[in-house]
Amino acid sequence: MNEEVYAIALKSALTEIQNACEGIKWSFIFTKDGTIISGNDDKAIGPEITKAASSFQSLTEKAGAVGGLDQLLINGDKGKVHVSSIDDIYLVSGTSKKADITYMRSITSVVFPTIMRVLENISGSIGEVGPTPLKPLLSKPLEEEAAEVEEEEELDEPTEEIEKAKPVKPLPSVPSQQLIVDKLGGLLVRGDTVQVDSEVLKRWSALLGVKEVSKVEIEAFGGKMAQCKVKTIKDRKLEGRGFIRIPDKTCQMLEIKRGELVRVKPIVQEK
Amino acid sequence: MPKKKALQVEVEEPEDVKAEVKEDIGADLRVTLENINTKKGVIGYILRGPTSASVDIKDPSKIIDYAVLSATTFESSESLLHLFGLNKIRSVVVEGKDMKILCLTISDHRLSVFMEKTVDHNSIYKKLTSP
Numbered sequence: 090m091n092e093e094v095y096a097i098a099l100k101s102a103l104t105e106i107q108n109a110c111e112g113i114k115w116s117f118i119f120t121k122d123g124t125i126i127s128g129n130d131d132k133a134i135g136p137e138i139t140k141a142a143s144s145f146q147s148l149t150e151k152a153g154a155v156g157g158l159d160q161l162l163i164n165g166d167k168g169k170v171h172v173s174s175i176d177d178i179y180l181v182s183g184t185s186k187k188a189d190i191t192y193m194r195s196i197t198s199v200v201f202p203t204i205m206r207v208l209e210n211i212s213g214s215i216g217e218v219g220p221t222p223l224k225p226l227l228s229k230p231l232e233e234e235a236a237e238v239e240e241e242e243e244l245d246e247p248t249e250e251i252e253k254a255k256p257v258k259p260l261p262s263v264p265s266q267q268l269i270v271d272k273l274g275g276l277l278v279r280g281d282t283v284q285v286d287s288e289v290l291k292r293w294s295a296l297l298g299v300k301e302v303s304k305v306e307i308e309a310f311g312g313k314m315a316q317c318k319v320k321t322i323k324d325r326k327l328e329g330r331g332f333i334r335i336p337d338k339t340c341q342m343l344e345i346k347r348g349e350l351v352r353v354k355p356i357v358q359e360k
Numbered sequence: 361m362p363k364k365k366a367l368q369v370e371v372e373e374p375e376d377v378k379a380e381v382k383e384d385i386g387a388d389l390r391v392t393l394e395n396i397n398t399k400k401g402v403i404g405y406i407l408r409g410p411t412s413a414s415v416d417i418k419d420p421s422k423i424i425d426y427a428v429l430s431a432t433t434f435e436s437s438e439s440l441l442h443l444f445g446l447n448k449i450r451s452v453v454v455e456g457k458d459m460k461i462l463c464l465t466i467s468d469h470r471l472s473v474f475m476e477k478t479v480d481h482n483s484i485y486k487k488l489t490s491p
Contacts, residue, residue, distance in 0.1 A: 115444070137443045144439040148454075151432045154425035155456025155474075162453045163437045165446035170437075183444050267413040269427055330431045331408060332424075348423030350413055 102204045103180075110196050112188025114168070117142070120178050145172065145181065162190060173197050175205060265308075265354040268333040272340055272347045279318075283307065284334035285353065287321040293355040302355040307335070309343040309351050316356060385467045390414050392488055393471065401479035403459060406430050407471045417474065426461075429454075430472035433463050453481055464488065 099118065107113040119125045119142045152158035158179075161172040169184045171193060180197055184190070266289055273284060283305065293302045305319045317339060322328045333353055335345070345351060386409045393405045397416055404417030406427055417423050437452045452463040455477065462481045463472045466488065473484055 141440050141443050144436045144443075148429075148432050148436040151425075151429045152454065152456055154422065154429045155454065155461065156458030157456060158454065159457050160453075160455040162455075163440060163446075164450040164452065165441040166448050166450060168444070168446040170440050170444070170446065183446070266411050269413065269415060269423065271424055326428070329435075330428055331413060332427070346420065348415070348417070348420045348427075350415060 099208070106182075106196060110184075110188070110193040112185040113193065114183045114185060116180065116182040118178055118180050119145075141181070145179070149179070160194070171197075175202050178205075265352045267350050268331055268353050270340065270345050270347055270349050270351055271327060271332045271334045273334040273336045278336050280336050280338045282318040282320055283336070283339065284320050284322040286329055286331070288329065290319065290321060290355075297355060297357065299357060302357075304356045305353050306356050307333070307339075307343060307351050307353050309345045310349070311344050313343045313345075315339055315343055319355075386412060386469055389466060389469055389471060389488070393473070396473060396484055396487060399479070399484075401476040402484075403474040403476065405471060405473045407469060409469045426472070426474060430461065430463060430470075433461065433472070434465075434470055437463070451485055 103116050103118070107116060117125060117138050125138060125142055148161075149158050157174075158172070159174050161170075163170040168186050169188060169190065170181065171184060171190055172179050172181045173194065175198075182193065182197075184193065268285065268289075285305065290302050294300065303318060304316055306314060306316050308314045317335075322332065322334060324334075327334070333351060335343070335351075340346070343351070386407070389407055393407055393414070394416070396402055397405060403419070404426070405414070406417070407414040415423055415427070417426055433452055433454055434449070437449050441447060441449060449463075449465055452461075454461040454463070458477070459474060460477050460479075460481060461472050461474050462484055463470070464485065465471075471488070473481075473488075475481065475484070
């Protein structure tokens with residue numbers, strides 16, 4: 090069985106599932122590495138599908154925290170998206186609001202693996218044969234190493250003490266933000282600098298009418314407080330997640346642990 | 361003129377009221393979530409408002425992983441719904457091999473409830489969305 094025939098078989102399988110389950114508007118299959126195997130019509134492998142698969146790929150990576158993704162159901166105002174995992178591939182279907190998801194699940198979880206197995210038995214494993222119009226997605230480089238190098242470069246003058254009670258005043262008009270603590274470890278990490286989402290810093294700057302916020306006041310729920318310099322989170326995996334990355338030493342001083350909540354507010358130096 | 365003054369007050373009041381209502385929603389949700397968290401099989405929850413957050417996960421070592429997964433779920437779901445013109449998120453159920461998560465947005469609060477696979481997430485959804 091050549092690639093073209095394999096693609097036709099998968100496309101037919103998707104079309105049949107769509108016929109069997111009322112309400113499916115579109116569907117496609119993609120692998121864990123973001124490769125699209127087949128769509129149910131010619132329009133399916135378009136930029137939307139590519140973007141959707143890319144977006145979904147990041148979710149499958151994070152789903153390790155729950156033992157890997159098995160099923161996903163997104164209930165939107167105007168319809169639903171259902172994703173089911175079959176071995177190493179995902180079947181993604183867009184349905185109408187009233188679609189019977191339970192029925193669809195039973196169909197996809199029984200029929201689809203059977204079709205896949207038959208195809209595999211005929212033509213060998215998917216990986217060996219390389220089915221359809223495989224369309225690799227743009228991989229998102231995490232730039233972790235680059236961020237680490239940047240962090241190290243900034244550490245020419247490590248300061249040991251956390252700055253305390255300088256002539257600074259918290260601005261009452263700026264609301265405090267509760268953030269989840271993540272520890273910032275490593276030998277070369279500055280003990281006086283924490284990292285916060287760039288969005289939070291931008292919002293504070295706009296509210297305060299200043300160019301940038303360089304210091305924050307951290308208050309633990311135990312009552313301990315500290316003032317630290319602040320920079321943006323450099324690890325892309327942690328950006329935009331509502332975290333504050335605090336060096337070990339500061340965590341000890343504040344008597345806080347990873348995963349706890351702290352209240353953070355910007356401060357400006359008195360001139 | 362008293363009329364003018366009254367008008368000025370009226371302009372300011374709705375914002376305060378709106379903020380209070382939002383705070384109330386957050387407080388109500390926390391109470392409901394604390395109640396849900398006592399249910400057998402519920403592992404914990406993450407509630408995020410515009411400026412506040414509540415986290416209660418039974419295994420604290422998992423908080424960061426769960427918080428990242430919760431945020432990614434909202435991002436990916438919003439992106440998928442937007443791409444296919446399905447409008448806003450009502451709810452998302454992520455079913456893993458070991459457990460599942462119910463994510464939903466209420467007002468401007470985003471909440472994720474983590475639970476064992478045997479727990480009926482529909483009843484939790486109803487508790488959270490019923491007035």
